[in-house]
Amino acid sequence: MKTNQQQGLLVKDVSEMTGLSRQVIRKWEDRYGIICPKRHENGYRLYTFEDVSTLMKICGLREKGHTLKESLHLVRSQHIPEAVPKEPLSEYVLELLEKGSNYDEAGLILLLKQAHHRHGLENFLSNTIQPLMLEIGKLWENGEWDESQETITSLVIRDFLVQIRRNFELEDGAPIILGSCLPNETHEIPLHIILLQTMMHGWQTIAAGPSPKLSSIEYLVQRLKPKKLLLSATTTIPFEQDPCLFEKLEEIAARNPYTEFFIGGHGVFSHEVFLAPKRIRIAYSMEDVLN
Template identity: 70%
Template sequence: MKKNQETGIHVKEVSEITGLSRQVIRKWEDRYAIISPKRHENGYRLYSMEDVSTLMKICSLRDKGYSLQQAIHVFKNQKPIHSVVQETVSEYVQTLLEKGYNYDEAGLLLLLKQAHHRYGLETFLSNTVKPLMLEIGKMWAEGKWDESQETITSLVIRDFLVQIRRNFDVAEEAPLILGCCLPHETHEIPLHIILLHAMMHGSKTIASGPSPKLSSIEHLVQCLKPSKLLLSATTTIPFEEDPKLFEKLEGIAERNPGTEFYLGGQGAFNQEIFLSPKRVQLVYTVEDILT
């Protein structure tokens, strides 16, 4: 890294150090005032090592599970507004990974049933399903699993969670929560996990399939009239495919004022700096939706 102590560091080098795009760095600077670069006489921003350190600390907090707003709050106040709970991983996770690696659908299903019966639904979701999905994603990203291993294992897990939802009894008069992936989003499991949490809190739930059209989402809202719509974005692909997607969601929410609109998922969190929510609320936990 080339740095002149009197002039500072250029945004290109800050981007390389932190892994943040130049656009994101400038957005964070303008919107949250967490860094204060100087200006060169030619107009270029010049960042200090303290600015770089601040950005890296914010990134580190986000990696631990904080939303951007939470991470900034923690950094500014030097104390968390929420503790990031580290769940104990169940002993089934490693064996489930071995079954998935060997395409053993029957073995996967049996172990999922055993873990569910042993721990109960809430703990099963937190100590088995969530860490299992994180490990699968890590294995696939590192090239240790091929696409077929990831797909087959994920399908077994998804189908198991769907079956639990279908057999979950809730009161007929319970409020309805509709869950939908965003267009071009095919990862359904996080959505089913959240809907199961909502059912444990007394809500009825309905889930659409992966990658629905926006028109289909609005049609479901108009037909079912849910009290709440939960939109899931595990990846940033929906926003990359349609840069106007969030504005279109805001339009749907405006046309359907009887339903509360929520958007969550890592893909949404990674885009939040570019979003200006009005009717669609960004949420980070199940409690944000239920309360």
């Protein structure tokens, strides 16, 4: 089927032009109504170049630091800022990076405690931990940090977040969210950040840890019977190691209908494996899980 400006663009064309997966394009279309493609007589969605422009605007705003919700609002209101200045790194982040580069575990712990006490949990996560992890990732990718600097600093941060979770007080009978990395996924700090955010909304959380077996994940679901299961994929490695992983997760979800299954993370959004999710919901934001 040929495509041109008069006839319309297929979703594969839009995907190539925007860099978004077909799944994400359809999810934004169905869930948020930000674009409304017409239908060809054979059933294919037909997009316009204006649709492509809209999607590119959203992508540009997200790259500049806006959340998806903020980006959608700005595009709908046609208030597109020319430039969104990047927030400078806080003094705590800069000092934490210095301590990490010098393998100073005690210094890292002290600074984390100070930042947590000063800002409170919500701002501590958004203003200190998240930008800190982004900077660590950049230093690692650029070769400015070696493996030991990245590992030691990440372990200190992980242990600190776990300690906060363990000491978080909740009402008796709070609903349970089980959080788990996927098999072959070892980056667990993003999962702990999300679990802490759900705790601030009244959820009891349990973490399965990095790279569990599928059998272990299902055992925990059957044993704990959580209201929700949140699966985290920071990288695409789990899907590269097991191309049938998503289908296997769908089977687990089918056997455990009392638990809502969610999956999210950069590894999910950049990997086109979700052709037709049936039981697992893809979480693009915290609102998707909580609502």
